[in-house]
Amino acid sequence: MSDGEQPLDESGQVEPPPVAGPQSTLGRIVGIGSSLRQALVVPALAVLTALIVGAVIIAVTDLDTLPLWGTDPGEAFRLTMSGIGKAYKALFVGSVGSRRAISETLFAATPLILAGLAVAVGFQAGLFNIGVNGQMHIGGMAALWVGFSLTLPAFIHIPLAIAAAIMAGAIWAGIAGFLKARTGAHEVITTIMLNFVALFLVDYLLKTSVFQATGRNDPISEKVNATAQFPTLPTFDRLNIGFFFSLLAVAFVWWLMYRSTIGFEFRAVGFNPHGGRYAGMNVAWVYVGVMAVSGALAGIAGANPILGLEPYRGTSGFAGTIGFDAIALALLGRSHPIGVLFAGILFGALRAGGREMQGAAGVPLDLVLVLQAFIIVMIAAPRLVRAIYRIKTPDQDVSTTISTGWGG
Amino acid sequence: MSLVWSLSEDLLELALTGITKQFPGVLANDDVNLTVSEGEIVALLGENGAGKTTLMNILYGLYRPTSGTVSIDGKPVEFHSPGDAINAGIGMVHQHFMLVPVFTVAENVILGDEPTKRIGILDRARARKTVTEISRRYSLDVDPDATIEDLPVGIQQRVEIIKVLEREARFLVFDEPTSVLTPAEVEGFFEIVSSLKADGKGIVFISHKLGEALEIADRIVIMRRGKTVAEVLPSQVDEAGLAELMVGRPVDLTVDKTEADPKDVVLAVEHLMVLDDRNRRVVDGVSFEVRSGEIVGIAGVQGNGQTEVVEALTGLRTPLGGTVLLNGKDMTLATPREMHKANVAHVPEDRQKSGLVLPFTVAENIVLNSYYEKPLSRGVRMDWDAAHDQAVRLVDEYDVRTPGVDVLVSNLSGGNQQKVIVAREFDRDVALVIASQPTRGIDVGSIEYIHSRIVEERDLGAAVLIVSSELDEIMALSDRILVMYEGKIAGEFDGSASSTEIGLAMLGSADEVEAS
Numbered sequence: 001m002s003d004g005e006q007p008l009d010e011s012g013q014v015e016p017p018p019v020a021g022p023q024s025t026l027g028r029i030v031g032i033g034s035s036l037r038q039a040l041v042v043p044a045l046a047v048l049t050a051l052i053v054g055a056v057i058i059a060v061t062d063l064d065t066l067p068l069w070g071t072d073p074g075e076a077f078r079l080t081m082s083g084i085g086k087a088y089k090a091l092f093v094g095s096v097g098s099r100r101a102i103s104e105t106l107f108a109a110t111p112l113i114l115a116g117l118a119v120a121v122g123f124q125a126g127l128f129n130i131g132v133n134g135q136m137h138i139g140g141m142a143a144l145w146v147g148f149s150l151t152l153p154a155f156i157h158i159p160l161a162i163a164a165a166i167m168a169g170a171i172w173a174g175i176a177g178f179l180k181a182r183t184g185a186h187e188v189i190t191t192i193m194l195n196f197v198a199l200f201l202v203d204y205l206l207k208t209s210v211f212q213a214t215g216r217n218d219p220i221s222e223k224v225n226a227t228a229q230f231p232t233l234p235t236f237d238r239l240n241i242g243f244f245f246s247l248l249a250v251a252f253v254w255w256l257m258y259r260s261t262i263g264f265e266f267r268a269v270g271f272n273p274h275g276g277r278y279a280g281m282n283v284a285w286v287y288v289g290v291m292a293v294s295g296a297l298a299g300i301a302g303a304n305p306i307l308g309l310e311p312y313r314g315t316s317g318f319a320g321t322i323g324f325d326a327i328a329l330a331l332l333g334r335s336h337p338i339g340v341l342f343a344g345i346l347f348g349a350l351r352a353g354g355r356e357m358q359g360a361a362g363v364p365l366d367l368v369l370v371l372q373a374f375i376i377v378m379i380a381a382p383r384l385v386r387a388i389y390r391i392k393t394p395d396q397d398v399s400t401t402i403s404t405g406w407g408g
Numbered sequence: 409m410s411l412v413w414s415l416s417e418d419l420l421e422l423a424l425t426g427i428t429k430q431f432p433g434v435l436a437n438d439d440v441n442l443t444v445s446e447g448e449i450v451a452l453l454g455e456n457g458a459g460k461t462t463l464m465n466i467l468y469g470l471y472r473p474t475s476g477t478v479s480i481d482g483k484p485v486e487f488h489s490p491g492d493a494i495n496a497g498i499g500m501v502h503q504h505f506m507l508v509p510v511f512t513v514a515e516n517v518i519l520g521d522e523p524t525k526r527i528g529i530l531d532r533a534r535a536r537k538t539v540t541e542i543s544r545r546y547s548l549d550v551d552p553d554a555t556i557e558d559l560p561v562g563i564q565q566r567v568e569i570i571k572v573l574e575r576e577a578r579f580l581v582f583d584e585p586t587s588v589l590t591p592a593e594v595e596g597f598f599e600i601v602s603s604l605k606a607d608g609k610g611i612v613f614i615s616h617k618l619g620e621a622l623e624i625a626d627r628i629v630i631m632r633r634g635k636t637v638a639e640v641l642p643s644q645v646d647e648a649g650l651a652e653l654m655v656g657r658p659v660d661l662t663v664d665k666t667e668a669d670p671k672d673v674v675l676a677v678e679h680l681m682v683l684d685d686r687n688r689r690v691v692d693g694v695s696f697e698v699r700s701g702e703i704v705g706i707a708g709v710q711g712n713g714q715t716e717v718v719e720a721l722t723g724l725r726t727p728l729g730g731t732v733l734l735n736g737k738d739m740t741l742a743t744p745r746e747m748h749k750a751n752v753a754h755v756p757e758d759r760q761k762s763g764l765v766l767p768f769t770v771a772e773n774i775v776l777n778s779y780y781e782k783p784l785s786r787g788v789r790m791d792w793d794a795a796h797d798q799a800v801r802l803v804d805e806y807d808v809r810t811p812g813v814d815v816l817v818s819n820l821s822g823g824n825q826q827k828v829i830v831a832r833e834f835d836r837d838v839a840l841v842i843a844s845q846p847t848r849g850i851d852v853g854s855i856e857y858i859h860s861r862i863v864e865e866r867d868l869g870a871a872v873l874i875v876s877s878e879l880d881e882i883m884a885l886s887d888r889i890l891v892m893y894e895g896k897i898a899g900e901f902d903g904s905a906s907s908t909e910i911g912l913a914m915l916g917s918a919d920e921v922e923a924s
Contacts (some may be wrong), residue, residue, distance in 0.1 A: 264779055268765050
């Protein structure tokens with residue numbers, strides 16, 4: 001990103017610059033200045049496009065209706081539209097249609113938000129943490145151990161379990177940061193490898209006498225003591241205090257990245273490591289620090305399925321693929337904590353609603369994954385979205401690497 | 409100035425007529441006219457932000473003009489991509505070469521336009537033959553089998569020229585072609601350009617070096633604030649006249665300063681040895697002193713160890729041996745942060761790569777190396793209000809032309825970006841200034857300003873070390889001049905030495921010059 005960063009040196013000295021107009025300090029620092037509309041337009045259209053593609057998929061996979069197109073297209077159209085309508089209505093009702101639906105949405109969103117923050121912190125500092133999945137598993141195991149092996153009052157037990165998850169996740173991710181700082185090993189490679197190590201380590205640990213439930217031969221752990229289980233919120237079914245931890249994490253990450261010297265270093269090094277080094281920042285330390293913060297957030301995310309979900313036990317691969325969905329989510333949220341919060345809730349809604357869609361409309365839950373994947377493709381290729389919706393691209397954006405470096 | 413060259417339409421020429429390019433909020437080109445005929449060299453002069461880049465990007469098919477036409481031989485053409493421009497006979501030699509370092513010359517030349525035998529087999533023999541032919545025709549002296557990364561910059565530039573010629577360009581555009589060359593290479597380059605001209609090529613030479621434009625061009629076109637403000641013949645003007653046309657007011661090309669009054673030694677470097685990234689000893693036993701109240705300039709052709717000296721002095725590169733004393737204190741192994749705390753101001757040689765974080769605002773860049781100090785932060789808590797206030801004060805004090813401190817620094821012109829760095833570095837009780845290429849690629853007005861600020865720091869009692877590959881700049885600023893050649897100090901001169909003497913030292917010694 002070094003060379004392409006001079007969109008237009010032509011702005012002249014007296015005239016206003018072409019791209020960003022004056023913004024409030026707050027707006028700029030928070031990252032949501034006058035460009036808020038622009039920042040939202042691509043994600044919003046990506047979601048819309050994904051829903052349209054999903055509708056097409058529902059239509060062409062409706063085997064009962066397909067033959068009808070030849071004989072009675074009008075009826076086929078009516079049936080197809082009603083099928084799509086039914087599916088999306090179920091998706092809507094299942095995600096926000098009732099108090100129960102909303103609680104399910106927020107419940108599903110909780111680990112997604114935390115894991116998304118983990119990826120976003122990395123992105124902001126120029127690091128690609130693919131290892132959130134492994135860090136979640138390691139963090140979850142630490143929380144699990146504190147959860148079942150100790151008996152303490154809940155107000156100490158829960159924070160202690162989470163602290164253990166934070167430590168474990170931070171250390172696990174810190175390994176990749178340390179390797180990068182010391183040897184230059186690329187974090188993408190090391191975090192991917194550490195994912196495998198983490199997954200198999202979990203399987204191994206779950207079969208050792210330390211973790212394994214007594215009388216069981218399969219990899220399943222003891223149950224977390226009641227004092228370490230996340231209390232659910234009254235009248236909100238499964239929604240528990242984990243959601244508030246995720247909100248706290250959003251606020252903390254926002255403060256850290258935009259209001260602290262640490263975040264300033266993270267972002268400076270993320271944009272330009274050379275510049276950071278010249279300005280006296282310890283780039284190696286920043287890499288370790290970023291990974292540790294990212295891993296800590298992943299650790300809390302990993303504690304959720306252990307401390308906040310029946311049966312409160314560790315099983316093989318208990319954190320699922322949340323760590324990978326989180327990459328998509330961070331992209332959708334533009335790596336901004338508030339963006340990640342909303343992206344997490346959206347993905348949570350898709351999950352909660354997807355179950356309803358499967359039950360009520362018979363559309364497989366996997367369609368939700370297809371929708372998610374489409375959203376990501378669109379986000380990753382903003383030009384595609386712009387092309388589909390014929391949004392005029394500002395000239396500055398097309399400045400290619402070839403055009404930079406002119407003396408003029 | 410009047411139009412001094414009129415061309416009839418049937419002449420073979422490239423013409424940009426009435427080109428206007430409107431960006432949101434900025435008129436980058438405003439009714440610009442430029443013609444170049446076959447066998448003619450036109451110099452395009454202008455400060456940063458004058459609109460040269462936009463104009464050339466339009467010519468090369470990267471931008472579409474808001475209005476106006478590009479025509480070749482009187483016929484209007486429309487370029488939608490660089491490919492269209494190349495097919496129409498336009499060739500560009502960029503400032504930063506677009507070569508694959510591990511490929512050979514021949515491979516680079518055919519890249520993107522590979523000659524093939526049957527069933528798509530690469531015709532290497534033909535590629536080599538093409539290179540040899542072009543090389544001989546223009547006496548370029550390039551070996552088709554040499555690997556790019558082994559070649560000096562001057563030869564790499566010739567490879568770029570061959571690339572353009574291989575695609576049968578009729579009109580060649582050179583972007584700041586001499587900025588990367590040694591004085592000897594510049595001479596060679598001018599010979600090549602002359603032979604291209606003799607062969608009937610039309611040449612556009614983009615530059616900010618007034619002397620070179622006067623020497624090589626048949627015609628000089630000057631742009632200012634998006635407009636072509638003048639078109640002159642070299643015989644009609646001198647450098648001061650050109651500078652005035654570029655800037656729009658009389659420009660003082662000399663630096664106003666009084667006699668130096670050196671006091672205590674601030675920086676003492678003894679027998680410094682430094683390795684570069686490829687573990688070559690590029691600084692080999694360098695010793696010198698810089699006193700409070702004097703400006704010491706290090707001259708030399710780029711790549712003779714100056715960069716590494718600066719990196720070692722500022723804590724960015726660990727020396728292999730030797731000592732660095734700052735006010736008597738051993739700072740040989742100090743980190744950049746420690747040097748900053750010791751009140752060393754550092755203006756790095758590449759402002760975009762090292763001096764700034766381009767996606768940050770002006771304010772964020774102004775606190776980039778002092779954010780950890782009070783009042784900008786307490787503990788780990790940043791005080792953005794304090795940072796904002798400091799930025800507003802410095803932008804005003806250092807004449808940074810920006811609509812506000814919350815504008816991204818990437819939107820500023822090169823000169824104003826440099827002023828942001830100077831403001832950040834000089835806004836403290838500076839003991840030592842280390843400035844590397846302090847005015848590279850910036851406009852005349854900013855150069856004047858930064859030079860005067862450097863002299864001011866000297867007069868306030870700072871020791872100043874300037875490193876520049878522009879001999880004129882070194883001579884204008886320095887009270888004492890050191891010349892580096894192949895990692896050693898090859899000569900020391902006082903500020904009044906002649907450029908010939910220094911120029912010889914830059915090439916090693918007088919004997920070696922004769923031998924080469």
